[in-house]
Amino acid sequence: MSGGPIVRPYGDATGDGMVQVSFTLPVPHDKRAEGAALQLAAKMGLDPAMLVHSRQMGDGFTFFVVYGRVSHLVDLSAVRVVERDYPLLSAKEVNGLIRRRLRRKLSVVGACIGTDAHTVGIDAILNVKGIAGEKGLEYYRELRVTNLGAQVSVPDLVAAARAERADAVLVSQVVTQRDAHLHNTREMSAAFREAMPVGRRPLLVVGGPRFDELMAGELGVDRIFGRGTTPGEVASYLVHRLVAGGAAGPARAAAGATAAPGDRDRSAGRGTEGVGG
């Protein structure tokens, strides 16, 4: 815990500034390689830097672990993140608000778009099973969930949103090679803008482990959820925006502590891919 708005890394004493980094250099392991690692560490601001481990891998690569002290200061008052700007509700509260205020089921359409076949994220949010003991949106009685699954084309998504009279469209993007997640999201939001007038458009929400939550406006969507998002957060957000008369407009940036770190999204680089592909 820090006492003030300025902090620095903590090794085993307040203010010691100690960090640990590991990296690989494309050189065989010898004295020169170790010197090169220390030079890199110095340029990264580690002073003094201690090379604690080095090991050659294959023909021309060496792996290093370096500990060292950085002089950089972190100004907590200058940290900018998206803070949760809606109240977190229980499933019962979500259902109750929809029933009382909307008086019909709230329609949610979800999909992975583009070539992305990783349904892990959207399934974690939508499937009854949910994630980490928290049930997915299918579990909410007052939500009508349509999960289109993987590799849905944008026109199909727009058509499904229309057919289901979607109040909200949730899109998951895991694959980020060549910024596919950004291109796909822009294509998706543009298609909805073209297909439906303002006011008739569903709320557009995207999620994935590699999105910058601050980019919602730039990508033309209402909200971006990053790694570690739970179904309850998504449900609470939907109710806040669509039912409870919450603030309109894209998510605003707020100063303060970092968003809750997550641990549950999966990356594109899964070591095991089942029989998929």
Next chain:
Amino acid sequence: MARDSGSGGKLALDPVLVGRARELARRAGQPVVELARGHTTVSVERAVLRLAGVTGADPDGIPWVNRLVDAVVADVGLAHGVAVPVFDALRRELGVPIPAGSDVGAAVTLLAQKAAAGSVRFEVPAGRAARSAGAAARRAVGVGLRRIDRRRSERDRMVRRHGDPGQRPWIYLIVATGDIYEDIPQAQAAARAGADVIAVIRSTGQSLLDYVPEGATREGFAGTYATQQNFRLMRAALDDSSRELGRYVRLTNYASGLCMPEMAVLAGLERLDMMLNDSMYGILFRDINPVRTFVDQRFSRQVHARAGIVINTGEDNYLTTADAVDEAHTVTVSQLLNEYFAHEAGLPDAQLGLGHAFEIDPDLPESFRLELAHALLARELFPDAPLKWMPPTRHMTGDVFRGNLLDGFFNLVGTMTGQGILLVGMMTEAVVTPWLSDRDLALQNVRYVLGAAGGLHEDFVPAPGGFIQRRAATVLGEAVALLERIVDGGLLPAIADGTFGITKRPADRGRGLDGVAAHADDYYNPATELLEAGS
């Protein structure tokens, strides 16, 4: 596959219950096999044409086998099979039966090009014309099967010359850059670092393409396209590595998807050694039509059986979407179904890489003992199958240090329970596509555990009536109960109802359904005939 955990029965499983589980799997699977025997698909027919030697693609990259099957279907439908209409048209086009020894594949490829241009009409001949077209097709397909046979003998020779890995489990490592020319040096480096099996992960979504891309490819999404040329390039590179390292380095790719039968043929022709091939994966996880999947699966497995390719099934996938403790029995049920379907298609136990995974929440008390119980259950139920043991993914959090520890425990279960193939877990699972250093650390982890505890399976005998034995009995009992329900209602309705995973997959929905047809009375498939006759 020598091992010493097999016959002793470390779990004291009730042999009556084990027999009942197998019998139920047979009864659940049999109607589906009957369904598969009475249907064909566009991919099965394209696989027949590939065996007959049709190669290449049109300028848009659509393979000639696709163009030819589409042309036949447009004229006479799919229900007769394409072999007879195609070879009948070939005789009419060429005027004479094709002389023995000539390049039939090139002639049929030329026919495909003409058909694509609309200059060939297909018919369903009767009588003598039908018999002669059928015989010509059988000869052409026989040539393809003999090429697969030669590749199999070649593998046998290379294994004799270079040898198998010195240890069990075999170390299985994934490579995936999207660029086959980048994959090759990475695969060779991985082999040098100790990998016994290299899997080239496919570009995401290839399983939903209804054609097989052509040529060497340098762009993919989170993986490299599976093409015949990519198979050939990688196999040649690993042959070099095998010679260099003095052990035969195996190559794996993926059959599952809309092109299972064709993938199986291409893998056989290019001497791949393992293929991921699950009986229900496409249905449950890719929303491919169930009938399409089962028809394609059966044919592809018949080809794998012929090619000597070890299939890898995908039970790990269940545990990435469902709880690894509550749903442990669904893994057992799937393994039993996969075994039944594989045996029916002619695959011996030695070619059954049945899958399972280390996916129990590590925060659960006794999670390691539960993993041991589940892994040992698979080992004892399938004593002669080279089981494929897959690493944690669901509870890899991005904390790479904890992940490395979890992978170490995963490796320990693998060696303690005598698994056949160990997919190396990466501590950076859920973080990045593995870096060079991640792979090196992961292999160090495996080598440490196998080196330090490689013989521990000898000493590891669970206490009679103890936690592990009881847990295994519970899972087996739940599997039998689930199989009973499936047999009562039927496998296809069970899939439709969401019995496996949470997804509901009705038999009349899903991708690829329009490429399925029931056999007409005169349906003829020379490949199935030759594969089932074993000639």
